[in-house]
Amino acid sequence: MRKRAVAGSILASMGILAVGWQIGAATAVTPSTTSGGASGTAGASGTAGASATTAASGSSSGSGSAPAAPSAPAAAPASSSGLKDGSYTGASEQTFFGNVQVRLTISGGRITDVKALRLTDQGGRSVQISNYAAPILRQEVLASQSAQVSNVNGATYTTEGYLQSVQSALDQAKA
C-alpha cells in the first residue's frame, strides 16, 4: 500500500515536471550543439517532438527571460526521430506560477531526462516542487486514529453544533 502511495506521489511530481517542460520547450529551448549553423535544421524538418529545437535559437519569446545557454559541447548525429543527442537548456520563462527553467537530455533520439533548474513563485522564493497532494488510501490513514488525541479539527461548527461534537466530549473529559 505504501509503495502504491509513493508511486502515486512520484507520478504526480512527474506530471508537474512535464508541464514545466512543455512551457519551456514550446517557447525557447535552444539546441546546445556546436555544429556550425546546423542547429536549426532538426527543427526545420518539422518532425514530431521538434519543439525542443524549433526555437530558432535566441528568439526567446520576448517575455524578458534570460537567453538560453548551451550546456553540452558536442552532439551526436540526429537520429531517425530528428532529435540530436545532447542536453538542451530552456530559457528562464515567466509563467503564471513564477519563473520556470528546464533542461532536457536527449539520448538515442529520445528524451531521457527532464530537470527543473529553476522554479520560483511570484515572490521569488523557490517552490517545493514535490509538495503536491497525491491520492492516499483510507486504510493508510486509519491506523493513526488510535493515537490519543487531545483535540479534534473539523469544519466550522456553531454553538449548537459544538454541543454534539467530539470536541465537546473531549473538553468534558479533560475539564
Next chain:
Amino acid sequence: MRHVFETMGTVVSLDAAGPSPALLADIEGIFADADARFSLHRVDSELSRINAGTLSMLDAGPEVGEAYALAAEWRSRTEGCFTPTRPDGLTDLNGVVKAIAMRDAGAALVKGGIQDWTLVVGGDLLASGRAPDAGPWITGIIDPADRSALLCAIELREPRTAIATSGSAERGDHIWSAAGRSEFLQATVVADDIVTADVLATAIIAGGDRMLRTACGRWPIDVLTVDRAGRLSATPGFREALAVPVAP
C-alpha cells in the same frame, strides 16, 4: 486545564496549564472585541454599519482596516478563490477575523508566560509547545461522512502548529464558489500560522483541484482533502505527520 467559553457564534476551548484569571479575561476580551466589531448578527457592529452605509471604512477602527486589507490581499493571492465579498455584495470578514483573534490570543498566551497550550475555535486549532506527556500535540481530524468519527490523527510539530478544516457540507458562510459545487467535501490545511491555514482551507474548497495545486506549490503547508466520492489525497508532509498508532 480546559477553559471553555462561547463567542462569535461558536465555542472556544483553551487547554493550558496555569493561566491567571486576568490572562483568561484578556483572551476572552480579544474574541469579544472581534465579535463586537465584525459580527453581521449585530446591527451595531462596525462592519454592519459599514455595510448599511452609515459608517465609512475610513472612520472605523484600525482593526477593521487591517482585517479588510488582509482579506483583500488573500483574495489576490488566491486569484479570488478566497474573498471578503459575498455574492449579495456585502463585506463579510469572517474568513479572517476568527483566525486573527486566534493569532492574537496565542500571542497573548505566550506573552503571559504560557508556553504549552492548544486553542480550538469552531473547529480550527492553534497549538504551542508540548502536550502534558511531553510529546507533540496530537489532533484528530473529523470524518466528513460521520462527524462523530475521526478520519485520522496527526502530530503538530513546530513550526507547523496551525490547522484548519473547511467543508462544503457545512454552513460555511464565507465560502462562495462561482463554479458551484465544490469538488472537495473537506480540506484540511496545516500551516505555520492560523490565518494561512484557515484562508487556504477555504480557498481549496472554493477553488477545487486547481487551487489545491497552486496552494501546495506556493505555500509551505501540508494538506489532506476528501472529495465527493470519499477519496483522499495528501501531501508528503501530511503523511509524515500522521500520528503513530497505539499498539493494541
